[in-house]
Amino acid sequence: METMYWENGTLMLLDQTKLPGKVEYIQCRDYETVAEAIRNLRVRGAPAIGAAAAYGLVLGVRSSGAANREQLLARAREVADALTSTRPTAVNLSWALNRLLARLEASTAADPQELTELLISEAHAIYREDLEGNKRIGRFGQELVPHGARILTHCNAGALATAGYGTALGVIRAAHEAGKQVSVYADETRPLLQGARLTTWELIQEQIPVTLITDNMAAYLMARGMVDLVVVGADRIAANGDVANKIGTYGLAVLAKEHGLPFYVAAPLSTVDFSLASGNDIPIEEREPGEVTHLAGIPVAPPGVRVWNPAFDVTPARLVTAIITDRGVVRPPYGESLAGLLRVGK
Known part of the structure; x- marks a missing residue:
């Protein structure tokens, strides 16, 4: 059973509040839905929260309509702040968001589309690395x-x-x-x-x-x-x-x-x-x-x-x-x- 997966620009989150009675996924097409899922424990566990928040940041930036690099960075920081506030204890949440922000800020790309693709790649990397890291644990x-x-x-x-x-x-x-x-x-x-x-x-x-x-x-x-x-x-x-x-x-x-x-x-x-x-x-x-x-x-x-x-x-x-x-x-x-x-x- 997958905790989450990315499909056609949508984050699919297994709603853990429904388990074990029902297996149901939440379709997250915006970062607000991801934030609600984290806040209300629909997705929980520090590593899962971090990965979900990373995809949430992607969703928030994709829908921003940013016309240039500066607007996209401002939007990314705004979305990251909103997601960080959902749960204060699990450090993986802020760790994942800070990692994406650092990747953005280190890039010299100016095109918003290119920067968004960079974010998607980094979110995928966080997800993949967590899975591989858990097996090493x-x-x-x-x-x-x-x-x-x-x-x-x-x-x-x-x-x-x-x-x-x-x-x-x-x-x-x-x-x-x-x-x-x-x-x-x-x-x-x-x-x-x-x-x-x-x-x-x-x-x-x-x-x-x-x-x-x-x-x-x-x-x-x-x-x-x-x-x-x-x-x-x-x-x-x-x-x-x-x-x-x-x-x-x-x-x-x-x-x-x-x-x-x-x-x-x-x-x-x-x-x-x-x-x-x-x-x-x-x-x-x-x-x-x-x-x-x-x-x-x-x-x-x-x-x-x-x-x-x-x-x-x-x-x-x-x-x-x-x-x-x-x-x-x-x-x-x-x-x-x-x-x-x-x-x-x-």
């Missing part, structure tokens, strides 16, 4: 997974959260493909149930054994000796290795430490924000109360109750056993090991 990560491992994961860091294959689920897929006979426990991930709706759906398609648990069962699962390691994705990683990921991740890391279990984070290097010294600097998105007070449109809390609904939390680097990237696996001290990855492949 899988290859690196599966070496950390023992035969027969029982793996706990949180939220959805699979093909649906990326251009394809996945980060945390990419590690699990690669271990499965290597014949390691792994099995998975998937947290349901309140309040929007990405684990229950999306992760279990993906794993069932792949015929990887999966058991669904509620978020508050994880501690007892570990205490019973029923899990061997935890692997999660990330929406932003600070330079010191602090990790922002879906709310509930921090709790799992604390539990893994208490029970002596490895806690792995899988993410491409583009998710590392080297401009932020620590997780204290990561902006945490807070979402609307209805996500907590209602479930599938049905009230589950009394009217008027106050709600705090942060979408992410920050796991301190000291609780992370290793970070699995598309350039290799790094371990503490992350300030040194993550920076070292920037030199890999250069």
Whole structure:
């Protein structure tokens, strides 16, 4: 199942709010539709958001009617600002948009059509590189997974959260493909149930054994000796290795430490924000109360109750056993090991 694809000048986005009940694609012919899809989690997961935003910028520029280079650049910056504002935590969003803007500004072309084609090419490259990078994450990560491992994961860091294959689920897929006979426990991930709706759906398609648990069962699962390691994705990683990921991740890391279990984070290097010294600097998105007070449109809390609904939390680097990237696996001290990855492949 493709998370997104580009067809005849239209971005087709799989509407993840409809899964697992219905497979339906959104036709995005303008950047406003892409922005709405990102804001309302129709497309989600840091790498997928980045790729979708890149195509959204293309759509915004194509419809601008810019007569010259200056007008096109101004329009590109305007659209990029609008897309960046949709979700503040996932760094891949701004990373992808800044990459496209930098490509535009570095070009000496003056023709708006030529500049637009350059943008399309760069968006395709981001999509392609993410898919290839996820498969490398899988290859690196599966070496950390023992035969027969029982793996706990949180939220959805699979093909649906990326251009394809996945980060945390990419590690699990690669271990499965290597014949390691792994099995998975998937947290349901309140309040929007990405684990229950999306992760279990993906794993069932792949015929990887999966058991669904509620978020508050994880501690007892570990205490019973029923899990061997935890692997999660990330929406932003600070330079010191602090990790922002879906709310509930921090709790799992604390539990893994208490029970002596490895806690792995899988993410491409583009998710590392080297401009932020620590997780204290990561902006945490807070979402609307209805996500907590209602479930599938049905009230589950009394009217008027106050709600705090942060979408992410920050796991301190000291609780992370290793970070699995598309350039290799790094371990503490992350300030040194993550920076070292920037030199890999250069």
